[in-house]
Amino acid sequence: MELKVINDKGLSSANLVASDEVFGRGYNEDLVHQLVTAYQANARAGNSKQKSRCEIAKSTRKPFAQKGTGRARAGMASSPLWRGGGKIFPNTGEENYTQKVNRKMYRAGFAAILSRLVAEERLVVIEDLTVDAPKTKLLADKIKGLGIAGRVLVITDSMDENLYLSSRNLPNVLVLEAYQADPVSLVRFPNVIVTRGAVAKIEEMFA
Numbered sequence: 001m002e003l004k005v006i007n008d009k010g011l012s013s014a015n016l017v018a019s020d021e022v023f024g025r026g027y028n029e030d031l032v033h034q035l036v037t038a039y040q041a042n043a044r045a046g047n048s049k050q051k052s053r054c055e056i057a058k059s060t061r062k063p064f065a066q067k068g069t070g071r072a073r074a075g076m077a078s079s080p081l082w083r084g085g086g087k088i089f090p091n092t093g094e095e096n097y098t099q100k101v102n103r104k105m106y107r108a109g110f111a112a113i114l115s116r117l118v119a120e121e122r123l124v125v126i127e128d129l130t131v132d133a134p135k136t137k138l139l140a141d142k143i144k145g146l147g148i149a150g151r152v153l154v155i156t157d158s159m160d161e162n163l164y165l166s167s168r169n170l171p172n173v174l175v176l177e178a179y180q181a182d183p184v185s186l187v188r189f190p191n192v193i194v195t196r197g198a199v200a201k202i203e204e205m206f207a
Contacts, residue, residue: 035109049093053086134165153189156195
């Protein structure tokens, strides 16, 4: 398939012949959901710690007599039934939330996301995106000149220092190299700019 390519001024350039396997694949919503869910789960630290009833700093004394008060019987204040008591099945802080996605599924899901972006005309291929100095305004003006509004993910073949520094103060812009691109970012950003060189690297990784 052919992808339209523009220069940094928004003018048309020579089209790029791209792999149908990466940019022309059908969309599989279940696979993409599994991919995104697994990616987010694998980012979890799993260090949330809760205390069981034996770890709570409470007295083991019986709060009141077993009979005669009219209240429900209680053994100690650290009971999970009481406010401030221990948890029945607490998080230990050593939980492992890792989900495995095999390579074939990952590649297919990643390609499905890229294909959806192309089909919906939300993926823009640009010859190259550079700025002359590390200034936020220069990058903001360039993106505006491309006719793109809203949040933007920029994928480059190599990280230009001026480009990276210029993007850090733009809350709606994220700049990544091709090997750093992940399914969550591709799904979250409504607009994606990919350099011609990055397209070649993505095809090399996923074709």
